[in-house]
Structures are given as structure tokens and as C-alpha cells.
Amino acid sequence: xxxxxxxxxxxxxxxxxxxxxxxxxxxxxxxxxxxxxxxxxxxxxxxxxxxxxxxxxxxxxxxxxxxxxxxxxxxxxxxxxxxxxxxxxxxxxxxxxxxxxxxxxxxxxxxxxxxxxxxxxxxxxxxxxxxxxxxxxxxxxxxxxxxxxxxxxxxxxxxxxxxxxxxxxxxxxxxxxxxxxxxxxxxxxxxxxxxxxxxxxxxxxxxxxxxxxxxxxxxxxxxxxxxxxxxxxxxxxxxxxxxxxx
Amino acid sequence: xxxxxxxxxxxxxxxxxxxxxxxxxxxxxxxxxxxxxxxxxxxxxxxxxxxxxxxxxxxxxxxxxxxxxxxxxxxxxxxxxxxxxxxxxxxxxxxxxxxxxxxxxxxxxxxxxxxxxxxxxxxxxxxxxxxxxxxxxxxxxxxxxxxxxxxxxxxxxxxxxxxxxxxxxxxxxxxxxxxxxxxxxxxxxxxxxxxxxxxxxxxxxxxxxxxxxxxxxxxxxxxxxxxxxxxxxxxxxxxxxxxxxxxxxxxxxxxxxxxxxxxxxxxxxxxxxxxxxxxxxxxxxxxxxxxxxxxxxxxxxxxxxxxxxxxxxxxxxxxxxxxxxxxxxxxxxxxxxxxxxx
Numbered sequence: 001x002x003x004x005x006x007x008x009x010x011x012x013x014x015x016x017x018x019x020x021x022x023x024x025x026x027x028x029x030x031x032x033x034x035x036x037x038x039x040x041x042x043x044x045x046x047x048x049x050x051x052x053x054x055x056x057x058x059x060x061x062x063x064x065x066x067x068x069x070x071x072x073x074x075x076x077x078x079x080x081x082x083x084x085x086x087x088x089x090x091x092x093x094x095x096x097x098x099x100x101x102x103x104x105x106x107x108x109x110x111x112x113x114x115x116x117x118x119x120x121x122x123x124x125x126x127x128x129x130x131x132x133x134x135x136x137x138x139x140x141x142x143x144x145x146x147x148x149x150x151x152x153x154x155x156x157x158x159x160x161x162x163x164x165x166x167x168x169x170x171x172x173x174x175x176x177x178x179x180x181x182x183x184x185x186x187x188x189x190x191x192x193x194x195x196x197x198x199x200x201x202x203x204x205x206x207x208x209x210x211x212x213x214x215x216x217x218x219x220x221x222x223x224x225x226x227x228x229x230x231x232x233x234x235x236x237x238x239x240x241x242x243x244x245x246x
Numbered sequence: 247x248x249x250x251x252x253x254x255x256x257x258x259x260x261x262x263x264x265x266x267x268x269x270x271x272x273x274x275x276x277x278x279x280x281x282x283x284x285x286x287x288x289x290x291x292x293x294x295x296x297x298x299x300x301x302x303x304x305x306x307x308x309x310x311x312x313x314x315x316x317x318x319x320x321x322x323x324x325x326x327x328x329x330x331x332x333x334x335x336x337x338x339x340x341x342x343x344x345x346x347x348x349x350x351x352x353x354x355x356x357x358x359x360x361x362x363x364x365x366x367x368x369x370x371x372x373x374x375x376x377x378x379x380x381x382x383x384x385x386x387x388x389x390x391x392x393x394x395x396x397x398x399x400x401x402x403x404x405x406x407x408x409x410x411x412x413x414x415x416x417x418x419x420x421x422x423x424x425x426x427x428x429x430x431x432x433x434x435x436x437x438x439x440x441x442x443x444x445x446x447x448x449x450x451x452x453x454x455x456x457x458x459x460x461x462x463x464x465x466x467x468x469x470x471x472x473x474x475x476x477x478x479x480x481x482x483x484x485x486x487x488x489x490x491x492x493x494x495x496x497x498x499x500x501x502x503x504x505x506x507x508x509x510x511x512x513x514x515x516x517x518x519x520x521x522x523x524x525x526x527x528x529x530x531x532x533x534x535x536x537x538x539x540x541x542x543x544x545x546x547x548x549x550x551x552x553x554x555x556x557x558x559x560x561x562x563x564x565x566x567x568x569x570x571x572x573x574x575x576x577x578x579x580x581x582x583x584x585x586x587x588x
Contacts, residue, residue: 001315004574005358006306008275008298008325015264015296021255039255046255 021048022062034059080178081145082240087130088176089240091145092185094124094224101157101213102192111214115192118217121224125154126236128163129176129184135163136188139236140226147237152229153202155212157193161200163232168194203228262295271327271348272298274554278351282557284308284564308564312571317582319395319516321574322358325351328551353563354506354549357395357516362528366521368488368584369454375485376473381453382466383492383580387519389463390495391577393502394570395516395547400450401457403530407441410533417443441526441533449525467496488583495576498569506549510542517581 018039025033035051036058054062082089100117108114124139126149136159137151153159158166165188173183196202196209205212205228212228215221264272276297279285285304294300302325309323326334330349365384373380384399391397413420418440426432446455470493477486506514513535520527548570552559 001317002320003315004309004313004321004323006302006309006323006325008302008305009327015262017262018255018260040252042252046259046261048253048255 018046021051022054023051074178076178077181078144079181081126081236084240085130086176087128087133088178088181089126089128089236090181091139092122092125092127094122094142096120097122097189099156099189100192101217102194103210104195107210111210112217116217118219120216120219121221123152123155123224123226123229126151127181127184127188131176134165134167134172134184136165137163137232137236137239138229140229145236147235147240149236151232151234151236151239153200153232155203155209155228157196157202157209157213158191160197161232164197166197201230204230264296272296274348275325275327275351276301278554278557279305279560282560282564284560312568313574316575316578318361318363318585319574319578319581320358321355321395321516323353323355325353328352348554350551350553351560352549352551353560354546356514356546360515360517362518362520362523363581363585364520364523364525365581365584366450366454366525368586370451372485372488372584375482376477376489378469379473379485379489381458382461382469382473383488383584384454385458385461386463386466386470386492386496387577387580388457390498390500390573391516393500393505393548394573395577396512396514397577397581398515398518398527398531400454400519400521400527403527404446404450404455406530406534407446410530410537411441412443441530445526449527450521454521463496467493470496484583488580491576491579491583495573495580498573498576500569500573503566504548504550504563506544506546508542508544508546508549510544511538512544513538514545514547516547516577519581519584 021037021039023035023037025035027033034054036054037051038049040047040049076083079090079092080088081091096119098117098119099122100115101111102115103111105114124142124145126137126139126145128135136154136156138154139145139149139151151163153161154163158168160166167187168191172187173180176184202209203212279301285301285308289304289307291300291303294303305323305325313321327348328334328350330347334352369380369384371380372383387397388399388401408414408416411421412418413424415421418437421440422433422436426436470489473489474486474493477489511534515531518528518531550563552563
């Protein structure tokens with residue numbers, strides 16, 4: 001026999017309940033063991049039941065459940081360089097792309113206008129995004145970066161010498177999954193660049209960054225002049241804490 | 247020897263964690279349902295940790311008591327939250343919205359497992375027992391189900407076929423003209439592939455293919471009352487029970503008060519009543535679904551929106567549903583009898 005059912009679609013659908021406990025045993029030299037225990041309800045009290053050793057697979061499943069916004073399954077595009085937890089590092093090959101500037105009154109005249117935008121050649125870029133960081137560097141050449149690839153400061157406004165992107169009021173994508181890479185790229189390149197961030201030289205160019213971008217927007221360069229890039233004095237591998245050549 | 251005890255988790259550790267700001271919406275709706283006296287105290291579970299889930303269980307108990315056990319139908323009633331701006335609350339496994347200013351609830355219902363039930367033999371058997379009984383029972387079933395639990399019957403299948411396959415015409419000739427012109431070979435090839443008028447005529451008797459104009463419910467009720475009295479023989483038990491179910495259904499006062507306000511093709515049918523098992527009805531129904539799913543469609547049978555400021559209106563809806571619940575029970579019983587539980 002069938003029965004009618006009543007269902008309420010409500011925010012309680014997002015509720016998480018105490019189901020299991022994980023006990024973690026740390027050893028010397030980085031060894032670790034975890035056991036998973038069901039939580040049982042005995043006489044109205046939550047009791048930690050007998051446990052089982054946590055398998056690698058179970059640990060990965062748990063990590064995935066905890067990092068819903070940093071999914072790691074599926075095919076990876078060749079532009080993805082590195083993933084660790086919710087950190088994802090990807091490469092954007094050199095190409096012509098649109099860029100827009102909105103500068104202050106002081107620089108407007110020398111810049112050729114307060115608001116300017118053109119499709120111009122860009123260098124190869126390496127982005128890193130996680131729940132805590134959003135950084136970008138430039139790389140020379142058109143080859144896919146390796147751990148040994150030298151990093152350069154990006155020539156853009158609104159990025160400091162350490163590669164941190166000033167997001168200002170621009171909304172950033174939620175999550176750092178492979179599917180979100182295009183959204184992160186758009187969030188960076190489709191915003192207005194307004195001012196150089198912090199001290200230090202942005203580009204090695206006569207007249208500085210404003211003059212460089214004025215000439216770029218005026219179409220002076222058919223390819224991005226990589227000679228203007230400022231060496232960040234590190235490599236991709238070193239930045240990620242990897243041994244050189246790994 | 248010391249007894250081993252399992253480690254207990256202190257009461258300061260929460261047993262569940264809910265998206266904080268949204269709990270306020272839950273509490274508000276729970277309070278609304280209690281103020282509306284939407285369920286009896288006896289339906290509230292003895293222990294609960296989530297007030298809204300306790301309300302759901304109580305409403306589920308109320309609903310099950312109202313409708314009772316069913317043979318063929320599986321109605322699902324749902325309560326959705328609606329914001330003060332009129333937006334629906336949606337949560338399908340992704341992150342829940344951070345803020346939701348709930349201002350109303352919307353109750354709706356639909357069939358959870360629509361299935362095909364062949365009723366032709368049952369209806370023909372009724373008419374064999376008492377001329378016209380099958381026609382009247384089918385008409386009452388179609389007419390009374392329309393606003394409470396619509397059924398995809400042969401008359402609807404024939405109507406749908408005209409615009410699904412025949413460009414709105416009475417048969418397939420215009421569609422063949424449009425697609426094949428005078429090429430006889432091509433016409434016959436297309437005719438062999440499509441649903442044709444002759445296919446419908448072969449599948450359904452003429453009296454089931456159209457809505458019997460002029461046959462009012464009061465007339466049906468008189469006919470059924472007389473039929474129930476006349477069917478007294480030992481072989482008439484089943485036909486008499488069908489006539490009594492149809493009579494009870496015909497006597498119910500049902501209107502279109504809770505018609506869903508949704509644009510698009512209506513596909514919220516409670517069941518597909520074919521004539522014979524596997525006949526053309528299901529094919530037409532499937533094609534209708536396929537067409538509907540390409541654009542806007544409505545699969546809810548009924549709905550009502552009630553502001554949280556007006557709990558009395560929710561109680562009024564529950565009372566108004568009593569005749570519809572009775573209708574669902576009778577519709578289910580009739581489908582079961584006519585299809586012999588097949």
C-alpha cells in the first residue's frame with residue numbers, strides 16, 4: 001500500500017549532524033594514524049563507539065567532504081600546474097587580451113585619458129588562488145611553466161611586489177575548483193586597473209608603469225616586450241616550497 | 247576489575263550544526279504552523295531536536311490520517327518557504343543561502359510516482375454489466391479529478407495528439423502535407439512512424455475519446471445511485487462497489503481554487519490511464535513530457551501561498567482540502583478497481 005507524504009523544504013536541509021568522531025595519533029617523524037568511531041546514542045547520551053583505522057580512501061573522502069569548494073576529481077586541463085588542498089595554481093599562456101584602466105586625475109593626461117581600454121598582448125601569467133590567497137606572477141615564453149620556471153612581477157596595476165592582487169570591491173569567485181579558473185581569470189582581467197600597488201618598480205621601462213601602459217594601449221608593441229618584466233627572484237617550485245627540479 | 251565504559255561526549259558538544267542565520271526562518275515557520283493549529287498535539291513526535299522537522303512529522307501524520315492507505319497513487323505534499331520578495335527558497339545540495347527573509351509558505355502537491363494503469367477492460371466490464379455504467383464512471387473520474395488529481399485519460403490523449411502530431415488538425419493529413427507534400431511513398435513512411443487517427447480509433451472506443459458534453463455531475467449521480475440499487479446480484483459486487491465509489495466521488499464539492507499559477511504546459515498528471523496495457527496512451531504521454539521539458543512546464547497539481555502574518559489562512563486551506571483528500575481516496579480506489587490492481 002502507498003501512503004501520502006508531507007515534505008518541508010527548509011533551511012534545515014543544510015544541517016550537519018554529529019555522526020562520527022576521528023581520533024588522531026601523531027608519531028615522531030611525521031607519522032600519523034587516525035581511527036574513525038561511530039557516535040552512538042545510549043540513554044540519550046552521545047557515546048564514542050569502537051573505532052576502525054581510517055584508510056587512505058576514507059581520509060580522502062573526508063577531505064573532499066570538508067573541502068566541497070576545492071574538488072579534486074576529474075580530468076585536469078593542461079593549464080593547471082599544481083593543486084594542494086584548496087590551493088590551485090594555473091597558467092594563462094601569453095595572448096592578446098582586453099585590459100581596461102581607470103586612472104586618477106593626476107595621471108589622466110599623461111596616460112591619454114582617465115578611462116582607457118584596448119586589446120593588447122599580455123605575457124604568460126601564473127595564478128595561485130585558495131581560500132586565503134589570490135596571487136599572480138608573469139613568466140617569459142610560451143611554454144608550460146615547470147618548477148624551475150623563473151617568476152617575474154606582473155606588470156599590472158593593483159598587484160603588489162609579492163604578487164598579491166588587490167581585489168578592491170570586485171567580487172571574487174567562490175571556490176577554487178578547476179571549473180572556476182575561467183571565473184578567476186575574468187575577475188582579474190575584466191576589472192579596472194587603477195593604480196600601482198606599493199613601492200618598487202612595476203616594469204623596467206623609461207617613464208615607468210604609466211608610460212609603459214600608455215604605449216601599450218597606443219599599440220606600440222605587437223608582442224609583449226618581455227624585457228620590461230621585473231625579476232621576482234624566485235621560481236615556481238621555490239614559491240611552492242618544492243625542491244628545485246622536483 | 248574496573249568496568250570498561252565507552253567515552254561519552256559532553257553536552258557542550260552540539261549534536262547538530264545548522265546554518266546559523268537560517269535557523270531563524272525555521273523557527274518562524276514552526277511558530278506559524280503552531281499558531282495555524284496545523285496539526286494535533288498527538289501528531290508531534292515525543293522527542294525531537296529540530297522544531298521544523300517535528301512540524302513536518304506532525305503534518306505527515308495528519309496527512310496520512312486524512313488520506314489513508316492508497317493502492318495506486320503516491321501523493322506528495324510539500325511546503326516551500328517564500329521570501330518577502332516572493333523568491334522561493336532553494337537548497338539542492340549546494341551551499342545554502344546565507345540569508346533568507348521568509349515571508350510566506352507555499353503548499354503544493356503532486357504525484358511522486360506516476361504510473362500507467364490499464365482501465366479499459368474494467369470500464370467495458372462495467373458497461374457489460376449495466377449499459378452506460380463504464381461511460382458514467384469514466385466521466386466522473388475525469389471530471390472530478392481535473393482540479394484535485396488530474397488523470398491522463400484517453401480523451402486527453404486524443405486532444406494532445408492533435409497538437410503534438412497533427413498541427414492542431416483532426417487527423418494527420420495536414421502534418422503529412424506539410425512534411426511530405428504529394429510524395430505518397432514518403433507519406434506512407436511517415437504515417438507508419440507517427441501516431442495516427444486510426445491508431446487512436448483502434449486503441450480507444452469512441453465513447454472514451456471525447457468529453458461527453460451535456461452530461462452533468464448531477465445526472466451522473468442519479469444514474470450511479472440507481473445503478474448501485476440495481477446491482478444486487480452475487481456477480482455484481484465489484485460493479486456495485488465501483489458505482490458507489492464513483493457516486494461518492496461525484497458528490498464531492500471540488501473547484502479550481504488551488505490551481506497552480508505556473509506558465510507552460512501542464513504535465514502534473516496523477517496517473518496515466520491507458521485502455522489496454524502498453525497501448526498508445528503512454529507513447530503520447532511520453533511525447534508530451536518531452537515537448538513540455540523543452541520549455542516551461544507545470545508539474546504541480548495544486549498550490550496555495552499563505553503569508554506568515556495570516557496563520558488562519560493555512561488552517562482554512564487544510565479544511566478546504568478535506569473534500570480533495572476524500573476525492574484522492576476515491577480516485578485511487580476506482581483506478582484500483584478498474585485496473586484490477588494491475
